[in-house]
Amino acid sequence: EAGVTQFPSHSVIEKGQTVTLRCDPISGHDNLYWYRRVMGKEIKFLLHFVKESKQDESGMPNNRFLAERTGGTYSTLKVQPAELEDSGVYFCASSQVVNYGYTFGSGTRLTVV
Amino acid sequence: AQSVTQPDIHITVSEGASLELRCNYSYGATPYLFWYVQSPGQGLQLLLKYFSGDTLVQGIKGFEAEFKRSQSSFNLRKPSVHWSDAAEYFCAVSRRQAGTALIFGKGTTLSVSS
Numbered sequence: 001e002a003g004v005t006q007f008p009s010h011s012v013i014e015k016g017q018t019v020t021l022r023c024d025p026i027s028g029h030d031n032l033y034w035y036r037r038v039m040g041k042e043i044k045f046l047l048h049f050v051k052e053s054k055q056d057e058s059g060m061p062n063n064r065f066l067a068e069r070t071g072g073t074y075s076t077l078k079v080q081p082a083e084l085e086d087s088g089v090y091f092c093a094s095s096q097v098v099n100y101g102y103t104f105g106s107g108t109r110l111t112v113v
Numbered sequence: 114a115q116s117v118t119q120p121d122i123h124i125t126v127s128e129g130a131s132l133e134l135r136c137n138y139s140y141g142a143t144p145y146l147f148w149y150v151q152s153p154g155q156g157l158q159l160l161l162k163y164f165s166g167d168t169l170v171q172g173i174k175g176f177e178a179e180f181k182r183s184q185s186s187f188n189l190r191k192p193s194v195h196w197s198d199a200a201e202y203f204c205a206v207s208r209r210q211a212g213t214a215l216i217f218g219k220g221t222t223l224s225v226s227s
Binding site for chain 2: 003004031033035040041042043044045048050055056059091093095101102103104105106107
């Protein structure tokens with residue numbers, strides 16, 4: 001089966017611009033997660049979708065971050081406007097409800113300059 | 114507060130030598146426990162997980178981990194390291210419910226010398 005796919009793999013934007021990250025989960029996986037790792041820190045949870053609904057968005061840092069999951073398929077994470085501290089690697093993961101085990105994508109490296 | 118500590122930021126091991134990566138957690142109750150590995154340019158790959166039962170867990174690529182409740186530890190081991198094991202290793206925990214968020218440690222980078 002195809003894995004979790006993230007686009008783009010790298011993005012360099014200027015402070016104040018908008019960036020949209022995309023995640024295509026494994027087909028049939030209802031659960032989709034976003035995580036982020038800023039330099040030197042832990043990988044931290046951002047939010048969790050079950051199908052198209054936000055199950056837990058307690059990790060979203062502020063209202064400059066907007067996540068959507070259209071029709072319970074792919075998800076986007078928009079940062080608007082981007083700040084320097086948003087730089088890091090953004091990971092997406094998906095899982096089936098009954099089969100506990102995340103599959104992670106290879107991440108999007110975001111650099112805000 | 115819930116947290117995961119990986120005390121070693123960077124470890125260098127000779128090829129063929131044994132490896133142990135340390136992980137300690139702070140959690141209200143015994144959580145689910147995981148080890149992930151990230152090779153350069155790759156995503157996070159699950160090495161092994163512990164939910165219950167036998168406290169010695171076998172994973173992929175010849176790795177194993179032992180859960181010690183009294184020490185709140187879940188150390189990762191491999192008897193003989195290969196050059197391809199050079200990567201970053203992450204310990205993680207979650208609440209004992211499928212689908213909940215993972216809490217990660219800061220990771221340990223493993224270098225393998227020849």
